[in-house]
Amino acid sequence: MDTIISCVLMLFLSLILYFSGLYVNKFSNNGIVFGVRVPKEYERCEEIKILEKKYKKAYIMSILPCTILLNFIVFIIPKLYIFLIATFLLLVLVNIPVIIYWKKLSELKKEKKWGKLGKNVVVVDTSIRKPKNNEDIVGIKNKHFLLIIIVPIINIILTSIYYKNIPEKFPIHFNSSGVADGFASKSGLLGLINLMMLPLMEIIMILFFMTINKFAINGKVDINSGTLSEIKEQRKIFKVYNSFFLYSILIEIVILFSLIQFSIIYSWSSNTIKLISIISLIIILFTVIVITILGYKIGQGGKNIKINKLDEEIYRDDDKNWILGNFYYNRNDPSIFVEKRIGIGWDVNLGNPIGMFIMILPIILIIATIIYFFVKGI
């Protein structure tokens, strides 16, 4: 049963990664083709169209067999570390064709002297961070995120009230068929911590999502392509969408955790738990699919939203700050988070020590987890 879950997850990740790589320029920021900033008037030119065609061909020829092979390996070797290695490999693999074509397009750009077009002028609109009108304030506010804390508090209160009814040994881990396979004792301080673990995790999740939302709303906006009025409108819509996604995923997670907590308090049967875990898995997968499709529709920073406003076209070549067209490195820039160049979301500034730390930490953690699982043979 656990094999099925890792296979389904692998297939799901493969599909998302495969298609986001295939339509890489649809998922890139405004004015970005293969990680290279291209002037608006040349974005649809013949040379780039040919490059895109070649890229798609090369991508399908190389990545599709790799993806199928990795899925097959995960299917025949039901080990957790194999699943993690395969996911990690896939993540690296889908980016290799992009980097090759980044190099090709960079050479074309140099040859055509597109870098010389436009002025090296940074445009800053302070009303994006601090809107003058209240109606321009976008997204869901911190206080609305904090409102959800009611749920973990109810959890904690209910757990305290029904403390007596909870069996001495209660389950803390369920396998995928909903059968409890890990138990903890409720007595003592340790037992109390175990009992309150889920509500505490809910609270941490809420604070974490609130912080992400705040960073997303107040973050630096990339104003190097397009027109100022267009960028403002697009970001407004994009940030609203982003806020709602964060909020809905947070609510889903909190409800799921609460249900698990209730199953401990009321000692629900394994069939109920199985039903709950299947339904919640389907709902979360469905949310991720909706996010991906809408992300494709509106594009990074809302760049696919058409806004017809006449304004001065901005074009500023900032390629030198982007290593391999993908990693932002600017020591002069104090920002930690910047808009992703390729893909939807935010990236870190590797020129900032904190940004570098945030980038490296997950990689170290993943490698450590893989080694740990490998040694344990899980």
Add this chain to the structure above:
Amino acid sequence: MILRIDFDSETPIYVQIKNQVIECIAKCEIEIGEELPSVRALAEDIGVNMHTVNKAYNMLKDEGYIKIDRRKGAVVSLNLNQSMEKFREDLNENLYFYMAQCFNRNINKEDVKDFIDKIFIDFKKEE
């Protein structure tokens, strides 16, 4: 408030920031009592060191264009009397130099006056 900072210009960036804030105040893009973005936020948006923005804000503060509020940060204030004397000297000096250039290039007094009128319309527009 919209700032345009030219990285290829010979004018230092902190001077550009200072000048543009002053122009924005004149154009009523930012009003008295309104907060300027924090040093960090503006440095992030322009992509420069925070010292650069800090330097610009300090110059604005010394001239009396902004005051530092403990809660709100930099706030537009227009306490310009303190730097009036120095400004008049500067104005005299710079204007003298500009007029000399105009004279040498045969741009006459009326043209300069028209030009000044046009600029002042820009400043009054929002009222």
